[in-house]
Amino acid sequence: MPKVSVIIPIYGVEKYIERCARSLFEQTLDDIEYLFIDDVTPDKSIDILKQVLVEYPFRKKQVVIHRMDTNSGQAAVRKWGIQNATGDFVIHCDSDDWIDVDMYRVMYEKAIREEADVVVCDFNYTDGISYKRKVKACFSDSCDEFVLDMLYQKISWAVWNKLIRKELCSSVKVFPLYAMGEDMVTTIQIILSCEKISYVENAYYNYYFNPNSIMNTLTREQCMNKYLQLKGNTELLLPLLKNSFTGICYRKIEKVLRYNKTIPLLTYIYEKNFFILWKSEMKSCYSLIFDCNVKKIFKLMYVLVMLRIYPLYKCWK
Structure with missing residues (x-):
């Protein structure tokens, strides 16, 4: 062996x-x-x-x-x-x-x-x-x-x-x-x-990391597909996490994973259908802003997109 x-x-x-x-x-x-x-x-x-x-x-x-x-x-x-x-x-x-x-x-x-x-x-x-x-x-x-x-x-x-x-x-x-x-x-x-x-x-x-790879020039269809794949895998994982983490801890984790799976949508967030889908996932996750474990860069992304400050978001991105 x-x-x-x-x-x-x-x-x-x-x-x-x-x-x-x-x-x-x-x-x-x-x-x-x-x-x-x-x-x-x-x-x-x-x-x-x-x-x-x-x-x-x-x-x-x-x-x-x-x-x-x-x-x-x-x-x-x-x-x-x-x-x-x-x-x-x-x-x-x-x-x-x-x-x-x-x-x-x-x-x-x-x-x-x-x-x-x-x-x-x-x-x-x-x-x-x-x-x-x-x-x-x-x-x-x-x-x-x-x-x-x-x-x-x-x-x-x-x-x-x-x-x-x-x-x-x-x-x-x-x-x-x-x-x-x-x-x-x-x-x-x-x-x-x-x-x-x-x-x-x-x-x-x-x-x-190939800076010229297709990963950095994603089409709308590819971004949507990546979101759907992350969504599918996240839904597989959540029941397992619920058995290991309870109460407030699990609810925080669930929100963080919900945010993670929507990241592929951000490339085209200035388009109405992408924004609506993103918001439907994230509208109840405002408490992430106050979670000390969440990276500051994620908090900034969340605020810019939720307020629909697209010009600032695109310049920052």
Whole structure:
């Protein structure tokens, strides 16, 4: 049984897969299982991956390349990976990102030494040329506080900087249905079932942000679709949170998640139909302004939009 299983979805990443694969194959932890999952990619990503693998013959027996029957989306791909991983611990890696060569060794050794269920590390937010900033990934070793910090977006709920004990993956009873917010649904269920979190204060993961990507030039239809996906995944998560947080705490969380899912609407908030939809979700959430855990930038966005001060909102944005 390998020490760590790495789950890597593959779709449309022929420009980046070599960089990612090399960083994975050069890990200083030897005993690793790599699950590369081809989501019926239309490009040469898999061919490039196989060419890189030739240069790392000692990794060949550790690599599984699985092809989905149909293009299923990242949520379904990661679900397959979790269900088929055989390692003591599981972690994810996006195929357009890359990692430090010591990442998995350091995190695994930390997990064993401290008997942790989850180990978290910092990450870099980068455009691939210069690092934009280092992002701190943990402010508390309390599982409940860690969940709250994720819900309030003080820390990332991404799966790729969290090494998870394989047995804990069985705590994921509800799998996300959509791409937007899928990490949120999975990670929060895992942390709610976690007994001990350990933290490595080093940025071992490099999250690639392409400033020219389609994510920054979204159409109206794409923004609406992202809202609907976030809405769907949020509705999956709320009943689970209601069982863990009660009273005032849960009501605050529910409002924060309601706000989070409406963020894709803000791109076209000056248009009547987008504003009406946003307001229908947010009209009863004015108390967010007084919640000390909500980021100031979110409060400002809320006020500008609710007052329909669109010129100021657009200039600020």
